[in-house]
Amino acid sequence: MSAGQWTRDLAMGVRFAFAGGREGWVRALLTAVGVGLGVALLLLTTAVPNAIAERDRREDARSDHTISQPDTPKADDTLIVLNADTTFRDRDVRGRLLEAEGPKAPLPPGVAAFPAAGEMVVSPALRELLASDEGALLRERLDYRVAGTIGEEGLVGSRELAYFAGGEDLAQRLGHSTGARIDHFGDDDLAPSAPWGPVLLLLILVVFVVLLMPVAVFIAAAVRFGGERRDQRLAALRLVGSDSRATRRIAAGEALAGSVLGLVLGTGFFLLGRQLAASVEVFNVSVFPSYLNPSPLLAALVALAVPTAAVLVTILALRGVVIEPLGVVRTARPVRRRLWWRLLLPLGGLAMLLPMTGQGDDGGNFNQFLVVGGVVCLLVGVTALLPWVVETAVARLGAGGVAWQLAVRRLQLSSGAAARQVNGIAVAVAGAIALQMLFAGVGDTYVQASRYDVSRAQMSVDLPEGAAAAPAIGKYRETEGVRKVTALSSVYLGDRHGDKSSYLEVTVADCASLREAATLPSCRDGDVFAVEGAEHDDGGDHLAEPGTTLWTDPGDTARSGDRPVSWTVPQGIRQAQPREDPAGYARGGILLTPGALPGKLGTVLSVQLFVSLDPSVPDAYDHVRNTAARLDPTARPTTLRGSETNERFDTIRTGLSVGAVCVLALIGASLLVSQLEQLRERRRLLSALVALGTRRRTLSLSVLWQTAVPIGLGLLLAATVGMGLGAVLLRMADNPVRVDWRSVLSMTGAGAGVVVVVTLLSLPPLLRLMRPEGLRTE
Known part of the structure; x- marks a missing residue:
């Protein structure tokens, strides 16, 4: 067969799609919408690497070296930056206090002018939040x-909460707060990040495959919309002299037309979604529209792959259909599907994955091609097995009510169409189950229990150095939602001036608070205790002997005056046993009650x-944060959590x-389009049944059963394959x-919920179609 004949037949199919009257246009439009939704998500996926890179670039560009920065002398181009981050409910708020030390001080990205003391410039999302009742x-x-408002260049996301506030006399707080004196923004000496572990890379690979496979399945199903009406037109072509091969090529041309139109619509959907992205935040992640620029190479690959797949899927689908001049043999009872070849795909996937079992993090990186190929084969195996499962199950369904019988008979005649509708959601659920099993299995490695005792305390606060402790503690105790405050004050003392080789920790608190840090025999104000055998003892136990004189570190003289402070261990010191405080820290050294504390x-x-x-x-947590901010704008109370999660994980x-x-949004939209397409093809049948006296309630229930039965079978198959894939992935990760x-x-x-929502949305069009007027034809 020459290329010219292929081109002519495909072109004729394209003409049929757009010049075949209202029926052709509707089918092409439905196909284009289904394909377009998938293309939009594929284009979004191709834009993800650029979005991640742009977020990282902006984060680096606004870096202010607050973690580690060499000493920078004061000059006319220096700026003091103090970290004033906070948290509001479950959202982080990035905050900085700024004070320019000269006219050439660097402006943060996105800021037009330095805010004066008592003023701040905020991100658009923070301005919106502060203006709302929720932000009180x-x-x-x-x-x-x-x-003022922070420009886009100074933010990593459109919904990020951030602010820059002006301050005064910030230089004297550089030693007490997280901050620095800088002469530029941006990290010039960014240390290379540690390599990703093999298991984390395995997670990333599987995530991408699992998220993209349902998209590919939906696109493949969308190009087959309107198959029954199309076959009638193909039979007419055979009647006027077209052979069977040319007829299939013409059908492929119709699918090609729908897929190309789908590319156009998908691009439009993507551009629309790109503009709407600025107003959406998912799991505290947001982007600007400018981030979502697809890679040209990947976008070109999508533009070529989708039409090609449409042509191939159509030709393969019609290989088992006999199109004759007087009709299509598909309307007869189909030949029973065979199982053996459908098992080859999942078995092939297992064959690719099983050699890597037990590898874990110690066996080097996983073979990316085998991982992707194995997961794809197992998930595609769901689409191959599901038609056989649906056909076998519905063939054994027996008698029931009228609605049940209508549904079962329809499924027995067109089980393939029912399976195609369910394929996408079955693949999505199977992949999601496998991923959730993998995440749960490796979670013990990346999510570990912390040492915090959250039953005793839920927050921790460090008071600013030099602040009056008693009034501050009183303010916290008066804060709304606070039940108890445990205050532990500490300092390290040595036996000689500046000698750091021998020292111990001294903790000062009232009796109730000391009992949170040690097991005491009895306690009253004025008592002194020595704690032995604590986890964090620093080899200074001998300094707790009565009569020993201990000294503060010379670095503490800035707070105590020009001379170090001394203290002599009293004769009446008693023994106490160590106990972990709410932060999991077992203190050693000496415990003092306030009555035994010298003033200096x-x-x-x-x-x-x-x-x-x-x-x-x-909002008890936020009430505590408000109290901390009133005492020190740079204070950031720590929320104690029972577990700690690896950042990359x-x-x-x-x-x-x-x-x-x-993907769930795509599943819902595509299922709705598919449901509407099937209802459109059956409108004459539905109208005929209504005209013969069938109740609408009966027909509605039959449509519901036609959806529920294959969905139930698909979810059962998806759960089985998903658990099998999850088990293999866990063994690969050596778990x-x-x-x-x-x-x-x-x-x-979740999969069943999406189907229920789609079914409910399709009921109004169904009721409109069930009218006798639907029998009218031209």
């Missing part, structure tokens, strides 16, 4: 006048508070959550196989 608590904390020693103490909250008080999990939301039933049920429920 945050307005108390950020007690500045809004003087109190000027060099560092005070740490542990705050216990009343869970019944709304958490990033991958967040990316999966964002991608899953996008024991555990079925996370909660994830299995939640993912299956």
Whole structure:
């Protein structure tokens, strides 16, 4: 067959799609919408690398070296920056206090002019939040006048909460707060990041495959919309002399037309979504439209792959259909599907993955091609097995009500179409179950229990150095939602001036607070205790002997005066046993009650508070943060959590959550389009049944059963394949196989929920189609 004949037949199919009357246009439009939704998500995926790179670039460009910065002398081009980050409910707020030390001081990216003392410039999202009723608590904390808005260049996301506030006399706080004196923004000496572990790379690979496979399945299903009406037109072509091969090529031309139109619509959907991206935040992640620029090479690959796939899918689908001049043999009872070749795909996928079992992090990186190929084969195996499962199951369904019989007979005649509708959601659920099992299995490596005792305290606060401790502690105890405050003050003392080889920790607190840090025999104000055998003893136990004179470090003289402070261990010192404080720290050294504390020693103490909250008080955490901000704008109370998560693992999990939301949205939209297309093809049949007296309620239930039965079978198959794939992935990561039933049920429920929503949305069009007027024809 010459290329010219292929071109002529494909071109004729394109003409049929656009010049074949209303029927051809509707089918082409439905195909284009289905394909376009998938193309939009593919284009979004190709834009992800650029979005990540742009976020990182902006983060580096606004870096102010607040973690580690060599000493920079004061000059006319220096700027003092203090970290004033905070948290409002579950959202982080990036904050900085600024004070320019000369006319050439560098401006932060996105800021047109330095805010004056008492003023701040804010991100658009923060301005919106502060102006709303929801931001009332945050307005108390950020007690500045809004003087401007941070431009896009100074933000990493459109919904980021950030501010720059002006300050005075910040230089004297450089030693006490997280901050620096800088002469430029941006990190010139960015240290190379540590390499990603093999298991984390495995997670990334599987996430991308699992999120993209449903998109490919939906595109393949979309190009087959309107198959029954198309076959009628193809039979007419055979009647006028076209042979079977040319007829299939003409059908491929129709699919090609729909897919090309889908590329156009998909580009439009993507551009529309790109503009709407600035107003959306998913799992605290947001982007600017300018971030979403697809890679030209990947976008070109999508533009070539989609039409090519449309042509191939159509030709392969018609190989089992006999199109004759007087009709299509598909309307007869189909030949029973064979199982053996459908098992080859999942078995091939297992053959690719099983050699890597037990590899884990110690066996080097996983073979990317085998991982991608194996996961793809297993997920595509769902689409191959599902038609056989649906056909076998519905063939055994028996008698029931009228609605049930209508649904079952329809499924028995067109089980393939029902399976195609379910394929995408089955692949998505199978992949999601496998991923959730993998995340749960490796979670013990990347999510570990912290040492914090969250039953005793939920927040920790360090008081600013030099602040009066008693009034500050009183303010925290008076804060709304605070049930208890444990105040532990500490300082390190040595036996000689400046000798750091022998020293011990001295902790000062009242009896109730000391019992949170040690096991005491009895306690009253004025007592002194020595703690032996603590985890963090520094070899200074002998300094706790009565009569020993201890001295403060010379670095503490800035707070205590020009001379170091001394203290002599009293004769009546008693023994106490160590106990971990709410932060998991077992203190050693000496414990003092306030009555035994010399006055001068109190000027060099560092005070740490542990705050216990009343869970019944709304926003108790934010009330504590507001109190901390009133005492020190740079204070950032620490929320004590029962577990600690690896940052990279958490990033991958967040990316999966964002991608899953996008894929679920695609699933819902595509299912709705597919449902409407099937209803459109059956409108004459539905109208005939209504005209013969069938109740609308019966027909509605039959349509519901036609959706519910294949969905139930598809979700059952998806759960089986997903658990199998999850088990293999866990063995590859060298983790024991555990079925996370909660994830299995939640993912299956999410898939079923999407179907329920789509079914409810399709009921109004169904009721409109069930009218006798639907029998009218031209």
